[in-house]
């Protein structure tokens with residue numbers, strides 16, 4: 001068996017104020033997998049994502065990271081966090097600028113990155129000229145332009161209307177299949193987690209911990225029609241029940 005990209009062993013995270021955000025967490029993230037973290041507010045999803053990114057260190061236990069995951073992580077947040085004064089192309093190019101890549105290399109990379117998220121005609125626009133969904137597309141293009149091994153997404157589509165969210169779910173899956181990165185996706189939405197994931201980590205609060213892990217074997221590519229299948233409905237019920245158990249327990 002190939003070793004996982006990331007593995008947490010008996011991880012605790014306690015913050016300075018005393019909050020035990022995570023306790024006794026064991027979790028392995030397989031290379032190239034799509035995992036969602038689902039749970040009520042405050043159960044430590046964002047903290048877990050930050051541990052996976054190496055932005056936080058555990059108070060106890062260990063986080064193991066494969067060599068190619070170190071320094072090779074893309075992040076997408078709930079807000080697109082674009083620089084308002086810079087054009088969309090410059091926003092998307094930012095990670096390459098920070099890596100001090102040659103301008104010719106940057107210019108070559110930006111056009112396909114924009115095209116991959118359907119923004120090929122908007123490189124010269126400013127973020128304020130884009131809809132919320134398009135701004136999120138730009139944010140995803142920026143996260144993927146360095147071809148990260150690991151893409152961490154923290155409720156990226158929570159602020160979008162449902163139709164836009166559905167489209168972005170499909171487009172994200174297409175990018176995942178094309179680029180074969182490892183995705184860890186935080187969401188509050190059962191349906192979104194079921195649509196996207198191979199595995200759903202259901203978390204319980206106070207202290208944050210893994211309650212159940214649910215595997216989903218529906219094949220990819222998954223398109224809009226998947227949402228209308230009995231398999232999808234059945235999985236949503238199964239995951240909702242797990243979420244209720246996690247909140248009660």
Ligand SMILES: Nc1ncnc2c1ncn2[C@@H]1O[C@H](COP(=O)(O)OP(=O)(O)OP(=O)(O)O)[C@@H](O)[C@H]1O
Nearest residue numbers: 015016017019021040041042043044045046047048
């Ligand atoms: N930097 C910090 N300092 C102190 N406490 C923190 C810090 N970050 C998070 N916490 C606390 O740790 C717990 C877990 O927070 P976290 O943001 O990881 O939860 P979450 O599941 O992502 O929540 P939400 O769904 O609301 O975003 C919460 O009780 C929170 O108040």
